[in-house]
Amino acid sequence: MKIDIHTHIMPDKMPNWVQKFGYGEFIHLEHRNCKACMMKGDKLFREVEDNCFDAALRLKEMNERDVTIQVLSTIPVLFNYWAKPKDGLETSRFFNDHIANTVTKNTKRFIGIGTVPLQDIDLAIQEMERCVTELKMPGLEIGSNINGENLSEQKFFPFYKRAEELGCALFIHPWEMMGENQIQKYWLPWLVGMPVETSRAICSMIFGGVLQAFPKLRVAFAHGGGSFPLTIGRIEHGFNVRPDLVAIDNAINPRDYIGKFWIDSLVHDEKAMKYIIDVMGEDKICLGSDYPFPLGEHHPGKLIQTMGLEKDLQEKLLFKNAEDWLGV
Template sequence: MTGSAPASPSGQARRRCFKVDLHTHILPRHLPNLNERYGYGDFIHMQYDSTCCKTDMYKGQHFFRRVEDTCFDSDARLRDCMDAGVDLQVLSTVPVMFSYWAKPDDALDLCQLLNNDLHQTVKARPDRYVGLGTVPLQAPDLAIAELRRCVKELGFAGVQIGTNVNGLNLGDPSLFPFFQEVANLSACVFVHPWDMAGESSMQKYWLPWLVGMPAESSRAICSMVFGGVFERIPGLRVAFAHGGGSFPGTIGRIEHAFHVRPDLCAVDTHVSPRSQLGRFWVDSLVHDPSQLQAVVDLFGEDKVALGTDYPFPLGEARPGHLIESQQHWTSERKARLLYQNALEFLGLPPTYFDTRVRHTLNPY
């Protein structure tokens, strides 16, 4: 494996690297009215445009956001993949769908709706899509059961979860059985920020997305590091969105606190935060070349994987461009970030692209 894509149908070798996009989101084309289905709450409701090229998302009765057809039309997103040279997309739901506040049985029903729909999308194009399911993490036993179904029956590589569960940190002991089962199944977990602390006080300037999300990712990493999750479950594969959020920029403060206030920070583990770097992955979505360099320097070139947040505006419009534009990097390092690290995180073999079946719709 040289890191280059195979020859085109004309026999000319393509001079580019494979790309696996670890961080993309998708919704069902048709979603039932969940508020009517469950009889309460501010579940997401979709109002589809008659042209089917976009849809408005409502949280209860309040407008949440508008999404284009690439968020729910697998053919439209496949065309984008081809145009951008993305060979494999990892699909996960939009985090607002987690609904950790809902009644456990209703949340399980919603997760099954999302996962069954995602399964059909992946099943139609297994050469282009890999699925990450959704689980009702407010009820760990139900989450474990749905995790098993996602992996064993639906063929997903793992699941996506939020950075907290109704305020409960991911390092809480009540979640250990869930993470242990992830490891037992040789599955993976992608952690995406949601339910940002202080969101109601910073509505102006889009601050929940600009400040709250990076802080949430750091919160999740710190809680799992200080909680000893990676120490106790060494085979656990976890990746965090947005380059680990604000964690890389505050690692010095975090490490310092661990040593000067062990009575507060080292109560559940004696392994320092820096010593745990390299035990988890982050994606590359940082939008700045110097920050990407810092992320690679901190976590290691084998623990950073391409992620774009497709199809949303805060994502990387040209998948992999930030990685490819690092002129001082070797082609080997770029290949690691563009696809090899993602394959390892997903539990796919390094030879994945040597053996996969290509459909005729794929021009490569």
């Protein structure tokens, strides 16, 4: 069995919100000459394959790659945190309804997690409650920062509190990477920026006291925890030698939080996989592929299955840890 916690999906049709709302660079999809084009306003943003929105093709590829269940989440560029709150709520509801409808048609193969307009905490909580209670989603995907603000900001604490109360799992995905405008060449925002951005999110939630204040909050981070596992020694050292700069909101050693959150397995390298198992713990790593995008693991779980790991450990990594994170 395999549960892939890190996959993305989008509707094959969506409103042209730029025309409707009269501002911004909302994404919509246009089908041109047998190509699916993500349009940002009136400009081409990215061409995507049909498996980004075609559930039947997705199921076919899952069968070919022995994936039992996919956890479906939106594409981060569709978070729309920059939009006016009421417009962000409208787009979030649209994507959540689409994911819920996809799951309803394939309940044995798909689990959906939602998106919420975190530019407005009250609206975000409102939509989170709808996702959990009405759409029966076990969690949400949120960005590694919200319009440049770290996840440690006190303004987000009511959101975390309600998520903990609802038993709503959170999947943190990097987006709007720090300094990306300076590193456009060589695809560096994705190769370098994303791992750093994920570590930013983890450190923010640790040092800001989020994980301390909400110990029952189930949080998972994408891309193998980014650069956090490899730099935990540096992070801990900084905490020890400059507590006046690091420990200003939380005086607990950051290493003590290892084992209190999850990461996915998307590291692309056997030595890196062995390392994160050793550092982060065999109970806190879930299979994640980033399907259907090129930078993902093209045969989800193959790395785990070809490392000669014990059967019990393989089962944890392939599906049992995902069940624990999702609470299913």
